[in-house]
Amino acid sequence: MRKASIMLVSSLLVFRAFAQQPTGKTITDSIKDKQISDSANNVSLYKYRKYSFSLAIAPYTSVTRGGGNSLFGATEVSFSDRFKWLNSTKNASLEVNMGFSFVPYQGTKLNLGFDWLMIRNKSHRTNLYGGLQFAEGLKQSTNTQDTTYVTLGYHSYLTPFVGFIWWPWKAKYQSDKYERDFKALAPEQAHANENFYNPHIPQLFYIKLQIGYSILLNDRVTVDTTGGFSDVNLYRTIRNNTASCLVFRFCIGINIPSLHDREDQERLKFTRSLRAN
């Protein structure tokens, strides 16, 4: 009976000890550091970089309809929202983009899409992303002279793309391993961690370089003229450029930190009331 009791207690303690090792792996300091760093970086992604506003120049050249001889440039304005509930894999971050682009020979487009940010290493300043965008080109009637008009009909595009995002001044966070061991962080890292917790405006800027292929979804796009339109070159240029295109994108943007949840708001109110007192 006594042996059985001892064995039972021993077994329970063994299970208790094993329970502290996820998936049977020994937790080392470095693993804990990584977990803490990943957790902090992940939370920061949805607080510091929840929203963003960007301006882009998008040179493009048409591929179909006999294009490809010229490089034109579109101007784009985009607003993005990063949704935490879409981060199902915990290893990426999906943000939804909406915006406008102003495209020579294609007119104005409404854009709606998403990109999937690969954040395998969350502390990196450069990350790969890929995504998909739908663009609806609006009907546009333009007067060239007198009562002469050239009218471009509605046209739709689907654009798969890949690119790099670069936060040049993003603070690199290092876990508080040294704090746990009662050692001071190196001054540079302590400063970096402080900047991580309290990002200033320069750390919110980012640059994106992207390439995509814009597929024209319409079988036929109407380009009509009225009033004795005679500019054949302009007509042909519009016609040829309303086509599937190879699109590059150079973008500069800024993240807009957000109060992520009610808990943050309560904490901010508390901090403010302390400051007021």
Place this chain on the structure above:
Amino acid sequence: MLSISQPARAIAVGTLCLIAIHHQAQAQTLPAAAPATDRILAQDLNYVAPGHELSEQLFFFNWDILMNPIYFSQISGPFRLNGVAKDYSPRPKFYALVPGQNPLIGSAITDEAGCYYASWRICFFDHLSKKNFFHNMRLITGITHDKLEAPASGTVFYKYTNGGTELTCMLDKNLSPSLTHFNYDRLRLIFNWNAQAGVFAALAKIQDTIRSGGDTLIAANDNRFQLPDPRSGWGAIVASNLEVGVPLSFNYSSQSKGFLRHIALVIGCRFMAEYLHSGTDVTKNGLPGYHLTQNMFTFAFCGPILGLKIISKL
């Protein structure tokens, strides 16, 4: 002493000792605190928060260049001479972006319009609760600059030479007050999503010469400007702006001073609906006493907007 006859007890005691040591070691490697995520968005101790919120500013100034004005819809009414509709054509329009613009961004910025607005705090609304519609509402006064003209033709010349200049008065409602407050308070980052609505009176005078249907209409005077007068042009604007701005000086220690801290560069975009009633006195076939009017309605989008914001109090 443990004897050989008691191997199970010996093993058990040994196991207990090992587990106790292992358990102690595990306890030591547990994080001293929860992951430091609750420090995220903590306040920088060296940062000096602005003493005044944007919504608390008694006054600040905006100068915005509206690039790429895209007019989704333009509805032009007929010309009216002393209230009688006339079939003069072509009818005037706001400038539109032509699809055949030059490569790259060269000409994408040539069709800009602009506005010069002062934003005033309405102290009368200060006592209102946060749920009140007029809470966080400001008064906008200033000049709106846009471009209206009839397409070049031999029959109708009707335009604001060098653009329209409209004395504007609007109410401005911040639609994202928490985000605006949060970012300005913590970073001095300006984020603003607002809705505006108001009226304007034309300060610029329509220049016109119309020869059509046997009528020759010539403007009674060719002044560039005029005093606001309901007969001479007025309208209404409803708009929504989304903008992000950064101050020219990022240094916000308690020691930093300087005018640059009061200036911020802003980039944004705008949806806008505008109604314009333009009017001018004309002579008809040399005879005075005629008044020519024309109504325009447009729904437009502008972007990007490049802006300059001057903030009075920090």
